[in-house]
C-alpha cells in the first residue's frame with residue numbers, strides 16, 4: 001500500500017485558532033513549514049527576511065499560547081512580522097508583499113484584525129501596548145497585551161519612556177525582548193553590552209527547570225514581600241536586572257528557538273496573576289534556519305529577490321552610483337581637508353553610506369543607535385565646541401527628532417549639517433517611510449537653510465556648501481537609489497546661499513524646480529517649446545532661503561509660474577506663494593501653480609508610479625502649464 005504524503009500542518013492553519021490545540025512536536029513542525037514558506041515567498045518578492053527568520057518559533061508559540069486577535073500582539077518596527085502574516089490569513093498574499101497593489105511589508109491596522117498597531121518606525125510598541133493594556137484595565141477587560149521589541153529597538157528613548165511609565169503601573173503588560181544581538185548593523189551602545197552581560201551572567205531557563213523557576217519568579221504578593229524582607233535582612237539584595245529595577249518582572253533568558261522552552265514560559269506568564277509589567281528576555285538568531293542568511297554579515301535584513309538554493313540575490317546592474325554613495329564620497333573628500341568634520345548616524349551606517357566614512361575616519365564617526373533625537377542634540381553639542389557635525393538621517397526618521405531640530409539646533413542657530421537621505425518617495429517601504437515631509441517641517445524654521453540638489457553633481461556641491469556654512473543649521477535632501485549619471489566633480493563648489501541657477505531662459509512659462517524633478521521640468525520645457533511656449537527652467541537649488549530676486553524677475557516677465565517639488569504640500573511652493581502674495585506679485589494676473597505631493601499617505605509602489613500618482617511628471621507639468629494658459633491639453637504626452 002502506498003502511503004499518502006502527510007498534509008503540511010500549515011495547510012490546516014487558516015487562522016491562529018487552528019493551532020491552539022497542537023502538540024509541541026506539531027508546533028515544531030509548523031515552525032519549520034512557516035520558515036520554508038517565508039523563504040520561498042521572500043525569494044520571489046524581496047523584502048525583510050533576516051528578522052522574520054529569527055522569530056519563526058516565537059511567532060508560532062505566541063499565536064499558540066495567546067488568543068489572538070482578542071489578545072493584542074504588537075510587533076515593534078514590524079519588519080519581522082512576515083511569519084505572523086503567514087499564520088494570520090495572509091499566507092497567499094505574502095507573495096505580493098511590498099509589490100504594487102500587494103500587502104504591506106509592515107503591520108497595518110487596516111490590513112488585518114491581527115495587526116492591532118501599525119509600525120515601520122521602531123520602538124513604539126511598549127508605549128502603544130501600555131496604552132492598550134491600560135484601556136483594557138479601565139474597561140475591566142482581561143485580554144492580554146504582548147509587545148515584541150528587538151534589542152536594536154531597545155536603544156531608542158521611546159522604549160525607556162514607556163518602560164519608565166509601565167514600571168510604575170499595575171497593568172500586566174507583557175514585553176518580549178527579542179535579543180538577536182543585531183540591529184540592521186551590529187548593535188552599538190552600552191545597553192547592547194549590558195544585554196550581553198545579562199546573558200553571560202544569568203542561567204538560562206531550561207526545559208527542565210522552567211516550572212520551578214517560574215513558580216519562584218512569580219510568588220504571591222505576601223510570599224514576595226516576605227522573601228524580599230528576608231533578603232534585605234540577610235543583605236542578599238544586590239540589584240536585579242535593569243528591567244527589574246525599572247519595575248518589570250524579568251523572566252529569562254530563554255532560547256527563542258526551542259518550542260519546549262517558549263510555550264511553557266509564555267503559558268506561565270499568561271496565567272500568573274502578577275500585577276505589573278513582565279519582560280521576557282528571549283534570545284534568537286537573526287537569519288535563523290537559512291544558511292545564506294545566517295552566514296551573511298547583515299543576516300539578510302533586507303533582500304532583493306534571490307535564488308533559494310544559493311542565496312544569491314538578483315540585483316539590477318546600476319547605471320550610476322547611488323545618491324548615498326555620492327554623498328559618502330563627497331563627505332570623505334571634505335573631511336580630508338577639514339578635520340573638524342564628524343559624521344553621525346542613528347543605526348543606519350550602511351543605509352546612509354557612513355560605513356564608508358567610518359572606514360577612513362573611525363574616530364570621527366558616531367553610530368548612536370536607533371536614537372534620532374539624541375543624534376541631533378549630540379550633533380548640536382559637537383557644533384557648540386566648534387566641530388562640523390553631519391547628521392546623516394533618513395527624511396522619515398528625522399521626523400522623530402523634530403523638537404531637537406527646532407529647540408536644540410535652530411533656536412540656538414548651531415551649524416549642524418543635516419544630510420537627509422531617502423527624501424521623496426522611497427518605494428516598497430510604503431507610507432511609514434516616505435520622505436515627503438521634510439521640506440514642510442524644515443522650511444518653516446527660522447535660521448534653517450534647506451538645499452535640494454537636483455542631481456548627484458549638485459549633491460557634491462551641497463556637501464561642500466554645508467561644510468563651509470558655519471552661520472547656522474543647513475540641510476540638504478536627496479533621494480533613495482541611483483543618480484542620473486551626471487559627471488561628478490572631484491570636489492564640490494561652495495554655492496552662494498539662496499541663489500538659483502537658470503538653465504533655460506524663456507518668456508511665457510517659468511518652471512521653478514527644487515530637487516531631482518528638474519529632469520522632468522527640462523523635458524516638459526521641450527514639450528512646451530514644441531507647442532510654441534517659450535519656457536524658463538530654474539533649478540532653485542535652495543528651498544530656503546530661496547532666490548527672491550529671481551522670483552521677482554520671473555514674475556514680472558512670465559505669464560505662468562509653476563513650482564515642482566518632491567515633497568508634500570506646505571513646502572517650497574507654499575512658501576513661495578506666501579512670499580508672492582505678501583509682495584503683491586500675484587496682483588497683476590500672473591498665474592502661479594504649485595505641484596507637490598497631494599494631501600494623503602502613499603502606499604508602497606515603485607517611486608515613478610508614486611510620482612505619476614502624485615501628478616508630478618513631465619506630462620503633468622505640461623498639462624498644468626497648458627491649463628493655466630487656458631489651452632487644450634490634447635496631445636500632451638503622459639509619462
Ligand SMILES: Cc1ncc(C[n+]2csc(CCOP(=O)(O)OP(=O)(O)O)c2C)c(N)n1
Pocket residue numbers: 051054077079080120121122149150151152153154180182183184286346347348370372397400
Ligand atoms: C525610528 C527608526 N529608526 C531607524 C529605523 C530603521 N531600522 C529598521 S529595523 C532596524 C533595526 C532594528 O533592530 P532590532 O530591533 O534589534 O530588530 P532585528 O532586525 O534585529 O530583529 C532599524 C535601525 C526604523 N525603522 N525606525
Ligand SMILES: CC(=O)[C@@H](O)[C@H](O)COP(=O)(O)O
Pocket residue numbers: 077079120184302351422426429480
Ligand atoms: C525596516 C526599516 O526601517 C529599514 O530596514 C528600511 O526598510 C531600510 O530602508 P532602505 O532599504 O531604504 O535602507
Ligand SMILES: [Mg+2]
Pocket residue numbers: 150151152153178179180181182183
Ligand atoms: Mg535585533
